Amino acid sequence: MAEPMNVSRRSALIALGTASLSMAVSPAFAESPDPQADKTLYLAGDSTAAQMHQDSIPYAGWGMGLPYYVTPRLAVSNHAVSGRSSKSFIDEGRLAAILGMIKSGDILVTQFGHNDQKAEDAKRYTEPWTTYKDHLRQYVDGARSKGAVPVLATSAERRRFDRAGNAYSSHGEYPAAMRSLAEEMGVPLIDAQASTLALWQQLGPEETKKYFLYTEDGKRDNTHFQPRGAAAIAQIAAQGLSNLNVLENGYTRRLDEVTPLSWFTWPGGTTPPPAPL
Known part of the structure; x- marks a missing residue:
């Protein structure tokens, strides 16, 4: 299966380095179809995918x-919500809500x-090779039942480095289980x-701090x-999405550019706090 193109360090640093944050309040996602x-x-x-609000900048x-x-x-209709797993998203009726709109x-x-890795939390935990795959099947089957195209995406990695400065995986067998299901x-x-x-x-331990929530007020978050x-x-x-031919010509643009920081906007309101990861 085709692999997505990696972001190069050069493109990431040049395109992002000179941009400034926008404090506009218009959301960067579509709540209903345009x-x-x-x-x-x-x-x-x-x-890690969800829309955030002004209190979270x-x-x-x-x-x-x-x-x-x-x-x-x-x-783009972003239904991602902080703290949810493949199981709890379904149990709260959020997948059903999407399936009620998708065409x-x-x-x-x-x-x-x-x-899904939260073994201590029965409301969210799934086991990679059994219940995790079982829940993911519901997203795939649900989309297909509506004539829609399902796409699975493995989780973005946390910021984890060993003493030698090598990045290592923190997701256990979950990515492999998703690849297997796909x-x-x-x-x-x-x-x-x-x-x-x-x-x-490629970026290394210090440069990646600019990508995660390392802030001047002392926050040190290696997940978000x-x-x-x-x-x-x-x-x-x-x-x-483009390389997999899920999005054809006419639906994509600027794929060689990194999203400018000025594109990010935070609407008013309060973001639910993320669960510790």
Whole structure:
């Protein structure tokens, strides 16, 4: 299966280095299909992909950067919510809500794994090779039942380095289980885990702090992103959708550019706090 193109260090640093954050309040996602759009991409996921609000600046989910890469023919409807797993998202009726709106030709991108690892939390935990795959099947089968295109995306890697400065995986067997399911069911796969692991390795321990929530007020979060990190992952996702032919010509644009920091906006309101990951 085709692999998404990695973000190069050169493109990430040059394109992002000179941009400034925008404090505009218009959301960077479509809550309902744009009248100009003839299809909609729905995103199901957790805090690493979710829309954030003004109280959370500079915290950003990668779904906030995704609209930069699509033309007005494609609406992006970001349903990712902090703290959810593949199981709890379904149990709360969130997948059912998407399936109530999605139509033939639309796309459902599903990315879970961070919170599925919570063995101490029965409401969220899934076992990689059994219940995790079982829940992911519901997203795939649900999308297909509506004539939509399901896409699976492995979780973006956390910022983890050993003493020698080598980036290492923190997701256990969850990415492998998702890859296995994608092959079994013939589902397009964006391997964000492999791509981000390679990117963090390329950038190194210090430079990656600019991508995660390392802030002047002392926050040190190695899981969640500020705009620079969200932008890099949005580009990985968009390039993956194009390389997999999920999005054809006419639906994508600017795939060789990294989402400018000025693209990120935080609407008013309060963001639910992310669960510790």
